[in-house]
Amino acid sequence: MKLTCPITGPKPYHHGDLRRALLDAASRVLEREGPNALSLRAVAREAGVSPAAPYHHFKDKSELMLAISEEGFDQLYDFMRQSADPDGPPMERVAAIGVAYVEFAKAHPSIYRVMYDCSRDLEALPDKAHKAEDGAYSLLKKAMIDLGVVSSDQEVDLELACIAAWCAAHGLAEMVGFRQFDSLKAKMGGEKAFLAGVLSHLGTFGQARNRG
Amino acid sequence: MKLTCPITGPKPYHHGDLRRALLDAASRVLEREGPNALSLRAVAREAGVSPAAPYHHFKDKSELMLAISEEGFDQLYDFMRQSADPDGPPMERVAAIGVAYVEFAKAHPSIYRVMYDCSRDLEALPDKAHKAEDGAYSLLKKAMIDLGVVSSDQEVDLELACIAAWCAAHGLAEMVGFRQFDSLKAKMGGEKAFLAGVLSHLGTFGQARNRG
DNA sequence: GGTTCGATCTAATCACTGTCAAGATGAACT
DNA sequence: AGTTCATCTTGACAGTGATTAGATCGAACC
Structure with missing residues (x-):
């Protein structure tokens, strides 16, 4: 034994x-x-x-990468939780979560890349990495419920809202973290203003889709 | 000679x-x-x-990948143009462009991945790939102007709106194309409904950020 | 037409990678 | 003590990106 x-x-x-x-x-x-x-x-x-x-x-190189990815999601979760004051207004909380996500990706671009490279390999991570991700995801979900935009009993609608936020954050992370847009940032007086500006237009696409 | x-x-x-x-x-x-x-x-x-x-x-393997990426962006541009009726209402046009983007990524996941892997390598593609991308990007820009949400003379605001749309589409492509969400899609009765649902919530994040 | 010249392709090679099988090591258990 | 067995090393294999020297072919020139 x-x-x-x-x-x-x-x-x-x-x-x-x-x-x-x-x-x-x-x-x-x-x-x-x-x-x-x-x-x-x-x-x-x-x-x-x-x-x-x-x-x-x-077992594999990919299993090492998966482990790195899991740790990355854990770190991301921690960072999100630190950034979002659980007693503050839900509006700020959702915003803080999103900004934390983007800033994490910018601060650790290599780890972030590994995280997403792994999560794209469909055959891998049946539920393993999703479990690690659940921490961060559930944090967002909770904030979304408190935000009150979607009723918490409409499970499907809530899920959609979370996915939308997540995918917006991911898109932002790619754009803000890896592309430069230096001239545009300069014109707007800093990256934070740039980020806020992009965010303010995020709904346009969706509105167009639904009205069109 | x-x-x-x-x-x-x-x-x-x-x-x-x-x-x-x-x-x-x-x-x-x-x-x-x-x-x-x-x-x-x-x-x-x-x-x-x-x-x-x-x-x-x-010269390199990366130069081959870059060439593939360029061709990919050209194809994407063509597909976008085919999908968006230039005489239709701009609302529909923006939506069609976005949907075309997502569907391209889903139809050619490998090429799409190469495209973005390349565009993340900052040291490469000084302007070369951006040029190829310009076709698709300018198409979106034009539709956005016609949409009238942002005034065309506010160049900065227009740019921000385009970036927001682009990054939303990219985020969607990753989520819809590479993740499954099968149960959720089933609950909503198809992928199109799922896509529309996510899109309808896309603005929430931005609103939270600006109000919070 | 034959020659020359340079672009194109091959052959051979190097350092590096992921992966595996077989052996060495040494801590833990009897 | 001796045995066990997970752990780590050694050595090897095929496949990779990359470079070099040399063969080969096509087009332009005389």
Whole structure:
């Protein structure tokens, strides 16, 4: 019979906790050299182990990426929660959540990219990553209910509103984080004004679709 | 002195037009095996040439991807133009453009992914890909002006509205194209209803931000 | 027509990657 | 003590992006 930790799995033997060390190493490689340089071997090198060592903790390269993605969503969730005062007006809360999302993507572009690359691979993440995402998603959902725009008993409508907000935030993250729009930002006097400006026009598309 | 075609560069010698053939081969590989399988060697194999042959037409792998991306944006532009009746009401036109965008992404997920992977690499595409994108972007811009929500003389405001629409469409493309939401779609009776539903809530986020 | 010249393609090679099988290590259990 | 077994290393394989030197073919020139 073996003593195993219910969280991290079997107790580490040689290395202190290689799984943890590998994830940290991956994070470092990502921040330093970008997502294109993220190879299993580079991660192993960074952690100071042999190229094959990671295979005892991750079945695949994609499983490593998935783990990074999960951690990323956890971090995102934390950041959102910190940013949104649960006692403040729901309007501000929804806004704060959205801004936090965009700022996270801008602050950690490489991790954000891994997160979305993973979530696009349909065959992977049956429910695993969705579970990690649920934290952030449920936070938004709650704020949306409190906002009162959609009645909480209309489950479908609520879901749609959350998806809309999420996809707006994702689109914004791509645009604000990875594109420059430097001249436009300068004209508007800063990125915050730019962001607010884009947000104010977000409804136009939807209105056109529904009236048209 | 040499006769060179101003469009395709120097006239092809051995192969009929290897550059063209390579792009077609790349497109085939993408559709068949997905973006992860897109290697220079695979493309060369598909085109029936040696692994080094592509390097006479593309400096890099990334330059090949960039060319694919450019073609993708051209295709997207064409599809948008076909979808939006220029004589119809501008409301419908904006909606049609947005829907066309989302449907293109869903119909050609691999190409769409390459398009956005390229446009995220900041160091690449100084103006080249933006030029190709301009076609699609200017189409939206024109429709937005005709929509009359923003006055055409307020250049900054117009730009913001276009960016907002573009980023909403991108977010939608990711959500509708790559995520499933199958149960939700079923509840709403089809994907079109789902899409319309999400769109109708798109403004909520922006309103919250501005009022909050 | 034959020659030359340069664009085009091939062959060979290098460093790197993901992945695997087989062996070495050493902590934990009897 | 000795055994067990997860952990890690070694060594290897195929496939990748990239570069080089050399073969080859086409078009222009005489």
